[in-house]
Amino acid sequence: xxxxxxxxxxxxxxxxxxxxxxxxxxxxxxxxxxxxxxxxxxxxxxxxxxxxxxxxxxxxxxxxxxxxxxxxxxxxxxxxxxxxxxxxxxxxxxxxxxxxxxxxxxxxxxxxxxxxxxxxxxxxxxxxxxxxxxxxxxxxxxxxxxxxxxxxxxxxxxxxxxxxxxx
Amino acid sequence: xxxxxxxxxxxxxxxxxxxxxxxxxxxxxxxxxxxxxxxxxxxxxxxxxxxxxxxxxxxxxxxxxxxxxxxxxxxxxxxxxxxxxxxxxxxxxxxxxxxxxxxxxxxxxxxxxxxxxxxxxxxxxxxxxxxxxxxxxxxxxxxxxxxxxxxxxxxxxxxxxxxxxxx
DNA sequence: CTTTGTACCATCCGATTCGGAGCGTTGTCA
DNA sequence: TGACAACGCTCCGAATCGGATGGTACAAAG
Numbered sequence: 001x002x003x004x005x006x007x008x009x010x011x012x013x014x015x016x017x018x019x020x021x022x023x024x025x026x027x028x029x030x031x032x033x034x035x036x037x038x039x040x041x042x043x044x045x046x047x048x049x050x051x052x053x054x055x056x057x058x059x060x061x062x063x064x065x066x067x068x069x070x071x072x073x074x075x076x077x078x079x080x081x082x083x084x085x086x087x088x089x090x091x092x093x094x095x096x097x098x099x100x101x102x103x104x105x106x107x108x109x110x111x112x113x114x115x116x117x118x119x120x121x122x123x124x125x126x127x128x129x130x131x132x133x134x135x136x137x138x139x140x141x142x143x144x145x146x147x148x149x150x151x152x153x154x155x156x157x158x159x160x161x162x163x164x165x166x167x
Numbered sequence: 168x169x170x171x172x173x174x175x176x177x178x179x180x181x182x183x184x185x186x187x188x189x190x191x192x193x194x195x196x197x198x199x200x201x202x203x204x205x206x207x208x209x210x211x212x213x214x215x216x217x218x219x220x221x222x223x224x225x226x227x228x229x230x231x232x233x234x235x236x237x238x239x240x241x242x243x244x245x246x247x248x249x250x251x252x253x254x255x256x257x258x259x260x261x262x263x264x265x266x267x268x269x270x271x272x273x274x275x276x277x278x279x280x281x282x283x284x285x286x287x288x289x290x291x292x293x294x295x296x297x298x299x300x301x302x303x304x305x306x307x308x309x310x311x312x313x314x315x316x317x318x319x320x321x322x323x324x325x326x327x328x329x330x331x332x333x334x
Numbered sequence: 335c336t337t338t339g340t341a342c343c344a345t346c347c348g349a350t351t352c353g354g355a356g357c358g359t360t361g362t363c364a
Numbered sequence: 365t366g367a368c369a370a371c372g373c374t375c376c377g378a379a380t381c382g383g384a385t386g387g388t389a390c391a392a393a394g
Contacts, residue, residue: 012272085274093264098257105179107252146271
């Protein structure tokens with residue numbers, strides 16, 4: 001079975017969490033990795049089972065209460081994740097920005113800019129807030145680096161749209 | 168029928184080209200809009216027919232040779248495009264960057280950076296080259312603006328990965 | 335001790351999207 | 365005139381998507 005980015009996200013989240021239910025994966029995904037790789041929640045329920053079939057993840061049921069499924073990495077899973085992290089090459093990024101689409105086809109820059117500015121300012125503020133919370137903690141080097149990337153790009157967006165807004 | 172981003176891309180490309188075959192749409196898409204909104208080529212064959220059904224586009228067959236289908240905007244199509252360009256609000260961007268995924272989950276920044284640097288430097292050079300070719304021409308304000316956005320972001324990437332590469 | 339409300343949690347499925355396999359066509363060069 | 369490459373298009377199985385749906389635990393209200 002071929003491993004997709006979704007697979008690695010599940011493996012990666014499990015490596016952080018140790019053990020998690022799909023619901024917890026969903027929570028862990030949104031707000032962190034979710035910013036630069038979205039995964040529909042239904043996948044976060046389906047994917048772990050596929051990984052179990054591939055032997056990369058193991059599952060146990062909670063004894064009591066909801067009897068939820070809790071997943072964790074197997075040795076093979078840890079290894080698959082490590083291998084993936086070690087290959088330097090990655091496919092190019094994908095990027096889909098409706099606002100640029102409008103600009104490209106001739107929309108009035110000023111009016112597109114206004115609504116974009118709001119969005120990007122908000123996102124920038126959110127990222128900077130997350131950053132503060134992350135700073136003290138150990139083991140967050142990866143997330144911190146990606147967050148910095150996000151912050152730098154949001155700054156560029158804010159500058160860009162500010163310019164187009166005529167301010 | 169609901170219009171998707173793909174629909175507007177076809178409408179927009181047709182508004183630039185006047186009349187085009189799917190193959191020409193494909194060529195017009197890749198290398199321009201393609202940078203920030205990818206569309207599989209099969210869609211560029213299917214979508215125009217959907218738009219014909221919706222009355223936004225008209226089709227005629229070439230008389231000779233390959234008898235290819237050539238599409239162009241109807242008045243309704245032009246109007247639909249104009250309306251879309253006029254609404255200021257747009258859904259948020261989507262962004263999928265495998266390299267950040269690896270970084271997030273703990274890959275060695277230095278080795279990811281090396282291959283990323285190459286990619287982004289290449290893309291930056293390409294964009295700057297396109298920019299030169301675009302500068303003189305009238306009616307390219309939209310494309311030029313989006314190109315500038317692309318260039319600024321590529322610069323940020325080059326800086327970012329340079330830093331992580333340890334240089 | 336029942337009812338009600340509300341988070342929490344999970345699954346399913348129809349609809350869309352994807353991208354590559356495959357194939358006819360045109361033109362060109364030997 | 366045969367072979368080959370580039371052009372141009374279609375089709376279809378597979379993957380993805382996300383919304384609709386429905387069940388469960390728990391607490392507060394009555």
